[in-house]
Amino acid sequence: MKDGQKTLYSAVQPTNNLTIGNYIGAIKNWVSLQDDYNCYFAIANMHAITVRQNPAELRQKTLSLLALYIACGVDPEKCVLYVQSHVPEHAELCWVLNTFTYVGEMERMTQFKDKSARHADNINMGLMDYPVLMAADILLYQADIVPVGLDQRQHLEISRDIAQRFNNVYTPTFTVPEGLYMKVGAKINDLLNPDKKMSKSAENPNGSIFLSDDKDTVIRKFKRAVTDSGSEIKYDPENKPGVSNLLSIYSVFTGKTVAEAEKDFTGKGYGDFKLAVGEAVADKLVPLQAEQAKLLADKEYLNGVLLSGAETAHKTAARTLSKVYKKIGFYQI
Ligand code: TYM
Numbered sequence: 001m002k003d004g005q006k007t008l009y010s011a012v013q014p015t016n017n018l019t020i021g022n023y024i025g026a027i028k029n030w031v032s033l034q035d036d037y038n039c040y041f042a043i044a045n046m047h048a049i050t051v052r053q054n055p056a057e058l059r060q061k062t063l064s065l066l067a068l069y070i071a072c073g074v075d076p077e078k079c080v081l082y083v084q085s086h087v088p089e090h091a092e093l094c095w096v097l098n099t100f101t102y103v104g105e106m107e108r109m110t111q112f113k114d115k116s117a118r119h120a121d122n123i124n125m126g127l128m129d130y131p132v133l134m135a136a137d138i139l140l141y142q143a144d145i146v147p148v149g150l151d152q153r154q155h156l157e158i159s160r161d162i163a164q165r166f167n168n169v170y171t172p173t174f175t176v177p178e179g180l181y182m183k184v185g186a187k188i189n190d191l192l193n194p195d196k197k198m199s200k201s202a203e204n205p206n207g208s209i210f211l212s213d214d215k216d217t218v219i220r221k222f223k224r225a226v227t228d229s230g231s232e233i234k235y236d237p238e239n240k241p242g243v244s245n246l247l248s249i250y251s252v253f254t255g256k257t258v259a260e261a262e263k264d265f266t267g268k269g270y271g272d273f274k275l276a277v278g279e280a281v282a283d284k285l286v287p288l289q290a291e292q293a294k295l296l297a298d299k300e301y302l303n304g305v306l307l308s309g310a311e312t313a314h315k316t317a318a319r320t321l322s323k324v325y326k327k328i329g330f331y332q333i
Helices: 020-033 055-071 089-098 103-107 110-118 125-140 150-169 215-223 241-254 258-264 270-296 299-328
Strands: 007-012 038-043 079-083 145-147 178-180
Touching (some): 007 020, 007 125, 020 038, 020 055, 020 241, 038 055, 038 299, 055 079, 055 270, 055 299, 079 299, 089 299, 103 110, 103 125, 110 125, 125 150, 150 178, 215 270, 241 258, 241 270, 270 299
Parallel strands (some): 007 038, 007 145, 038 079, 145 178
């Protein structure tokens, strides 16, 4: 922990296969911020069970996500990496915050409405309570900033509302967190349907690039990506959503600005462009996958990271929860 530094919090659910949207919108930014903040990065397995999971797969994906965090460059020596269910304060604070959240607000959440439509046979209370658990995650650590993709903005806003509501009823208790959304890549879109976000659970897997895709698959998917009418390779999300999405991806994976990316393709056709984007992505994914596999072979090391992460996280979380219990009048021994 670094004294005097602000706190940063974020998490990913260990569900399905992660896409380059998760990497660009979240994990990649964590790496560039880890030296400047006290960072907590969780594996949100309690959020994951709001949709039915296969238990063996959930266990395996939990460890695999930890290995991915580290393979992407998130340093366990600098950051607290832990599994959400290892720190019981998340569920405990969630319960308290439930009493500061209105049913109507939760019913209006876009993700709740989307997931309810997709899982109509299992619209469980957890699915509806999902944003409150997310608020508990963030507020337990008194996070100042939360780097996430734009799809999480509504959840972040409700976390701020809940924090403010609690602070107003009692005395200031929670830091009110700010969302951090990157200029390029806060919303990576589906390759076949560039008006929709790229998703882990997309119906057609050809529209998503999974971090586990091999080089041939990556190239094949980019070759099939939808482009727009006209032939110019220009960043114009309104009129050229397909091309603009590909330019964002290229820019992030090559470290170039969008303007530099556009220059790389002046006078070139869509075919060359799509191949170049595919190659830029595959060149990064292949070593990332090798590193993740190497880490996964050392379960003892990964377990050690999680044990120490849970211990540190628990200390901070317990401090906040105790403050909250005191304020609301829970008798403590
Ligand atoms: P999850 O697992 O759905 O996604 C993880 C992160 O990836 C971002 N993301 C994207 N960014 C850009 N383009 C995309 N197409 C794209 N798809 C996903 C998400 O915005 C997110 O940052 N509820 C969260 C996990 C969570 C959390 C938290 C996050 C639980 N507690 C506390 C922050 C703070 C989620 O489901 O992320």
